[in-house]
Amino acid sequence: MKKTLTILNETGIHARPASIIAKTTMKFSSDVFIEVRDKSINAKSIMNILSSGMQKGDEITISASGPDEVEAVETLVDLFNSNFGE
Amino acid sequence: MLIGTGASPEIDIRKALIIKNEPLKIKKKHIDNIEKEKETLINALNESKTELEKIKTKAFSELGEEKASIFEAHIMILEDPELIEMTNTKIEGNVNAAYALKETADEFIAIFEVMENEYMRERAADIKDVTDRVLRKITGQKITDLAVLDEEVILVAHDLTPSDTAIMDKSKVMGFLTNIGGRTSHTAIMARSLEIPAVVGLKNITKEVKNNDLVILNGETGIIEINPEEETISKYKELKEAYERDIKALEEMKGQESITSDGRKVEIAGNIGTPDDVPGLLRNDAEGVGLYRTEFIYMNRETMPTEEEQYISYKKVLEAMGEKPIVIRTLDIGGDKKLPYLEIGEEMNPFLGYRAIRLCLQEQEIFKIQLRALLRASVHGNLKIMFPMISSLEELLEAKYILNEVKEDLKNENIEFSQDIEVGIMIEIPSAAIISDILAKHVDFFSIGTNDLIQYTCAVDRMNEKIENLYQPFNPGVLRLIKTVIENGHKQGIWVGMCGEVAGDMRLIPLLIGMGLDEFSMSPISILHARRLIRSLSYEKCKEIANEALELGTAKEIEDFMAKISKTL
Numbered sequence: 007m008k009k010t011l012t013i014l015n016e017t018g019i020h021a022r023p024a025s026i027i028a029k030t031t032m033k034f035s036s037d038v039f040i041e042v043r044d045k046s047i048n049a050k051s052i053m054n055i056l057s058s059g060m061q062k063g064d065e066i067t068i069s070a071s072g073p074d075e076v077e078a079v080e081t082l083v084d085l086f087n088s089n090f091g092e
Numbered sequence: 093m094l095i096g097t098g099a100s101p102e103i104d105i106r107k108a109l110i111i112k113n114e115p116l117k118i119k120k121k122h123i124d125n126i127e128k129e130k131e132t133l134i135n136a137l138n139e140s141k142t143e144l145e146k147i148k149t150k151a152f153s154e155l156g157e158e159k160a161s162i163f164e165a166h167i168m169i170l171e172d173p174e175l176i177e178m179t180n181t182k183i184e185g186n187v188n189a190a191y192a193l194k195e196t197a198d199e200f201i202a203i204f205e206v207m208e209n210e211y212m213r214e215r216a217a218d219i220k221d222v223t224d225r226v227l228r229k230i231t232g233q234k235i236t237d238l239a240v241l242d243e244e245v246i247l248v249a250h251d252l253t254p255s256d257t258a259i260m261d262k263s264k265v266m267g268f269l270t271n272i273g274g275r276t277s278h279t280a281i282m283a284r285s286l287e288i289p290a291v292v293g294l295k296n297i298t299k300e301v302k303n304n305d306l307v308i309l310n311g312e313t314g315i316i317e318i319n320p321e322e323e324t325i326s327k328y329k330e331l332k333e334a335y336e337r338d339i340k341a342l343e344e345m346k347g348q349e350s351i352t353s354d355g356r357k358v359e360i361a362g363n364i365g366t367p368d369d370v371p372g373l374l375r376n377d378a379e380g381v382g383l384y385r386t387e388f389i390y391m392n393r394e395t396m397p398t399e400e401e402q403y404i405s406y407k408k409v410l411e412a413m414g415e416k417p418i419v420i421r422t423l424d425i426g427g428d429k430k431l432p433y434l435e436i437g438e439e440m441n442p443f444l445g446y447r448a449i450r451l452c453l454q455e456q457e458i459f460k461i462q463l464r465a466l467l468r469a470s471v472h473g474n475l476k477i478m479f480p481m482i483s484s485l486e487e488l489l490e491a492k493y494i495l496n497e498v499k500e501d502l503k504n505e506n507i508e509f510s511q512d513i514e515v516g517i518m519i520e521i522p523s524a525a526i527i528s529d530i531l532a533k534h535v536d537f538f539s540i541g542t543n544d545l546i547q548y549t550c551a552v553d554r555m556n557e558k559i560e561n562l563y564q565p566f567n568p569g570v571l572r573l574i575k576t577v578i579e580n581g582h583k584q585g586i587w588v589g590m591c592g593e594v595a596g597d598m599r600l601i602p603l604l605i606g607m608g609l610d611e612f613s614m615s616p617i618s619i620l621h622a623r624r625l626i627r628s629l630s631y632e633k634c635k636e637i638a639n640e641a642l643e644l645g646t647a648k649e650i651e652d653f654m655a656k657i658s659k660t661l
């Protein structure tokens with residue numbers, strides 16, 4: 007399961023959105039990864055997310071594998087598109 | 093006996109607690125039982141998590157959601173699957189858990205430390221902070237957790253950071269001792285706002301004192317005694333009691349006017365940084381706020397505060413103080429205060445650089461949001477707006493022009509604001525002081541900011557300990573300049589206040605009364621002392637004192653003259 011989107015968040019993925027992403031992903035048992043600028047990062051790892059330095063305009067691909075992979079990807083896509091409530 | 097700078101009065105006798113942030117020494121060891129080592133790691137992570145949960149709950153109820161979210165982030169670092177995975181992989185190579193975790197943490201820290209964004213670079217410190225907690229658990233080295241203290245202590249540290257003072261258990265910390273700092277450093281200001289004694293600039297106190305040593309701290313004289321003789325202890329106990337009696341006597345000053353024996357009435361107000369300082373104002377019977385520093389709303393966060401957040405803070409203070417005047421200073425950022433979300437760039441001389449009104453006139457959006465919040469809050473009390481770091485008439489006119497633009501915007505949006513808000517400026521730059529006769533025609537008040545005025549007039553960096561002796565509140569040049577400003581203000585019929593440390597300096601108050609100062613704004617803790625002093629003074633006599641003092645040529649002569657005079661008053 008895989009989906010591609012563009013980051014719309016004005017201030018990029020700073021601490022607050024990063025923690026929301028990690029916390030949300032933790033709820034799923036699937037392994038979830040975000041591909042950004044040729045790097046693949048673990049979406050459950052706040053430090054991986056933060057250190058990836060995702061910025062507005064970056065194109066990212068969210069992928070998951072496991073029993074709840076479809077739901078995991080859908081949820082994350084919605085989250086990114088919601089701009090994390092900002 | 094050690095002597096430092098007495099930064100907040102009162103005496104305390106108590107056990108010392110040293111906050112040491114010595115680097116942890118973690119050695120690499122060969123281990124055979126891999127499963128046991130993994131278990132050690134998981135247990136330490138879980139214990140640390142439980143601790144952090146407690147701190148988070150406490151921070152939430154005492155300091156609010158914003159501060160608590162820092163600890164939420166710390167907990168997430170502990171739960172980070174990559175951190176655990178990478179550490180476990182290292183353990184599987186027969187490495188002890190502590191070393192494996194330390195190495196993993198260092199790898200992450202290295203990534204964050206080279207990131208472009210300053211905010212992200214600072215996250216490296218968070219990772220270190222959290223993993224150090226776990227490492228101390230594994231190695232059995234205890235951490236001093238300021239948020240959970242078992243008994244009342246005097247804190248001893250190299251210096252205290254705003255986050256130290258934010259999380260510490262304020263009901264258990266009875267005094268501060270630090271190696272560095274002066275009367276205007278964060279530790280000193282914090283001590284006065286908490287109304288606990290402090291001595292700063294002790295150079296080596298963290299080495300001189302050991303944990304659980306009995307310490308006598310005299311915040312008035314700056315004297316420290318470590319494990320003193322019984323005799324000394326009882327002497328100080330008496331002093332402490334006398335001091336407490338004095339405090340009780342000061343209670344009688346509450347509700348009284350701040351008026352000289354011959355009828356010159358002045359206003360004694362308080363300096364504050366957040367709505368949390370309001371109880372201190374009320375307790376000390378402040379007649380208003382002479383300086384509300386709004387920087388704190390902007391600091392220790394990752395994004396700009398919204399108009400609504402600012403409005404709520406301003407409203408809280410205005411409402412709490414009823415009809416009393418509240419002077420709110422617009423953003424004074426830059427200099428030594430930086431914001432992670434506002435890149436100012438490195439400057440050769442930040443105190444002479446892009447800060448305060450200079451920044452606000454460039455970054456007008458930031459300025460306008462603050463002015464909107466201030467205007468909206470104005471309906472809740474007696475607001476006065478003050479612009480900092482004005483060095484020329486052009487800056488003042490431009491700032492006023494923007495204020496009017498914002499007023500027009502609000503009118504068009506049918507948003508209410510008070511129609512008679514006084515607008516004033518800080519006088520803290522010599523060029524403004526010198527043309528204060530001209531500036532006075534365009535404002536409703538002046539407030540003399542002595543901390544910067546001394547620094548700029550004498551060209552002395554007040555943080556530089558080597559030239560500390562040149563930073564002189566009694567400097568005749570500075571005092572003459574202050575007199576000029578007061579006279580120029582009065583000629584145009586506006587009131588003149590003062591909000592620097594000098595305003596609360598009992599040695600200088602008679603001089604300032606004599607010069608005709610109308611408003612004195614100081615740490616709330618000094619208010620009742622100042623009122624008692626002023627009520628004992630005669631305005632006519634103070635005028636003579638001021639004239640005589642300003643004829644003297646050196647700071648030392650003026651200081652000695654005032655010390656001599658104070659005995660006869």
